[in-house]
Amino acid sequence: MADELTPETPEEEQxxxxxxxxxxxxxxxxxxxLAESMRTGWADTELRGLEPIAQATHTADRRAALSARFPGxxxxxxxxxxxxxxxxxxxxFRASTEYAYLTGDQTENGVxxxxxxxxxxxxxxxxxxxxxxxxxxxxxxxxxxxxxxGRRHSLAEAEQLLGIPAKDVRELAEALAEAEGPVxxxxxxxxxxxxxxxxxxxxxxxxxxxxHLSEARAVKDDxxxxxxxxxxxxxxxxxxxxxxxxxKAEATSERxxxxxxxxxxxxxxxxxxxxxxCAAGPHACTLHWVRNxxxxxxxxxxxLDAGVETHSLYxxxxxxxxPINGTYTDIQRKIYxxxxxxxxxxxxxxxxxxxxxxxxxxxxxxLAEKLVEWGLLEGPVExxxxxxxxxxxxxxxxxHMLGMDVHDCAAARTEAYVDGTLEPGVCLTVEPGLxxxxxxxxxxxxxxxxxxxxxxxxxxxxxxxxxxSAGLPRSSVEVEAWMARLKG
Numbered sequence: 001m002a003d004e005l006t007p008e009t010p011e012e013e014q015x016x017x018x019x020x021x022x023x024x025x026x027x028x029x030x031x032x033x034l035a036e037s038m039r040t041g042w043a044d045t046e047l048r049g050l051e052p053i054a055q056a057t058h059t060a061d062r063r064a065a066l067s068a069r070f071p072g073x074x075x076x077x078x079x080x081x082x083x084x085x086x087x088x089x090x091x092x093f094r095a096s097t098e099y100a101y102l103t104g105d106q107t108e109n110g111v112x113x114x115x116x117x118x119x120x121x122x123x124x125x126x127x128x129x130x131x132x133x134x135x136x137x138x139x140x141x142x143x144x145x146x147x148x149x150g151r152r153h154s155l156a157e158a159e160q161l162l163g164i165p166a167k168d169v170r171e172l173a174e175a176l177a178e179a180e181g182p183v184x185x186x187x188x189x190x191x192x193x194x195x196x197x198x199x200x201x202x203x204x205x206x207x208x209x210x211x212h213l214s215e216a217r218a219v220k221d222d223x224x225x226x227x228x229x230x231x232x233x234x235x236x237x238x239x240x241x242x243x244x245x246x247x248k249a250e251a252t253s254e255r256x257x258x259x260x261x262x263x264x265x266x267x268x269x270x271x272x273x274x275x276x277x278c279a280a281g282p283h284a285c286t287l288h289w290v291r292n293x294x295x296x297x298x299x300x301x302x303x304l305d306a307g308v309e310t311h312s313l314y315x316x317x318x319x320x321x322x323p324i325n326g327t328y329t330d331i332q333r334k335i336y337x338x339x340x341x342x343x344x345x346x347x348x349x350x351x352x353x354x355x356x357x358x359x360x361x362x363x364x365x366x367l368a369e370k371l372v373e374w375g376l377l378e379g380p381v382e383x384x385x386x387x388x389x390x391x392x393x394x395x396x397x398x399x400h401m402l403g404m405d406v407h408d409c410a411a412a413r414t415e416a417y418v419d420g421t422l423e424p425g426v427c428l429t430v431e432p433g434l435x436x437x438x439x440x441x442x443x444x445x446x447x448x449x450x451x452x453x454x455x456x457x458x459x460x461x462x463x464x465x466x467x468x469s470a471g472l473p474r475s476s477v478e479v480e481a482w483m484a485r486l487k488g
């Protein structure tokens with residue numbers, strides 16, 4: 001990795017100069033001749049006649065709805081800033097969901113400001129970093145200059161793409177500090193903006209803005225549903241990629257599986273939507289196993305929980321539990337089929353007008369029945385459910401909303417989410433599981449170390465639901481046939 005040019009290099013450490021240099025007051029250690037050379041001789045690269053991004057009309061509608069919810073108030077929604085990974089390297093940037101949802105932009109340091117125009121209405125402005133300044137050398141001497149990290153859009157280009165007037169974000173903090181009137185800010189993303197607003201906002205009011213934006217994302221528009229389907233389709237192909245290389249994973253580790261899926265995510269999307277869970281053998285009983293450093297053995301199961309994130313930041317979230325050698329053992333099939341039956345009941349309960357909790361209750365009822373039938377719990381089933389005894393082995397809720405965040409709408413109020421009612425356009429996962437820990441002495445030895453989860457992404461429709469991830473087989477028989485074809 002190239003080091004950044006450091007103008008402050010001590011003179012004794014610089015190579016001896018054969019020609020006299022004129023000093024450059026702006027950047028010590030850089031000759032005036034070099035500075036002048038870097039200022040000139042560059043072609044005009046301004047892009048003109050750009051078409052708006054695909055979601056521009058949708059983001060405009062979202063801003064209009066936000067404006068109507070908070071009339072007469074200044075609303076500030078930052079994208080966030082780069083976070084240091086180590087020393088002078090940063091983590092890959094991911095814009096805040098609220099900002100990307102309202103603008104379609106994903107650049108660091110960006111801020112959306114909705115300025116009230118009176119008792120009703122707002123004027124939206126997006127504040128961005130402009131192109132690097134070549135006159136003062138910022139584009140080649142700053143670690144975030146375009147020569148180092150790549151070209152960014154000019155303010156004029158951003159306006160064409162996003163459909164929002166754009167200004168220089170470096171002027172925003174001072175303007176906000178001097179502004180008057182009620183303000184709300186989405187916290188936790190930009191410390192500079194928060195400092196500028198210290199005396200103008202309250203935690204309670206800011207939280208109301210965050211909650212509203214979380215709840216606003218519950219019902220997806222046509223663009224969002226299309227992006228979710230795109231994410232799922234890429235994810236299906238990623239699962240196929242994994243099945244084709246299971247023999248190589250056996251010779252290495254779970255990391256081979258992780259890397260294989262990651263390649264698909266980066267080629268067809270922006271990234272993975274969350275850390276892939278590539279849990280082989282007893283690791284499947286650890287719900288968020290993301291170390292992915294374990295052995296992959298024939299005869300064991302692989303619980304693969306992964307999702308591709310699209311370039312517009314919508315993510316899939318799909319799980320399959322696969323026999324590594326292509327065939328379930330009798331006990332693996334018994335447990336898998338129970339989870340499949342549970343998921344079938346859960347998916348059937350997803351429909352408009354149903355309570356959000358209904359699909360969870362339907363799935364849990366089936367699993368409780370199985371645990372009683374197998375003699376692991378004493379019935380009746382209603383007693384088991386009332387006391388929650390099945391949770392020793394079911395562990396988690398049966399699903400969550402899905403969208404730009406893998407656990408989307410997480411800041412929504414309880415009454416608007418888990419105690420709410422489903423309506424067309426809501427996207428959620430249905431993902432029951434059974435997990436028998438390797439050290440669980442309350443179950444027969446043959447159960448121990450087996451973990452099974454099946455997860456699909458479901459969109460509520462006018463007359464029921466649609467399984468976005470139906471392209472992946474679910475029943476044990478279908479999974480075996482699918483794996484045989486891919487390995488064939």
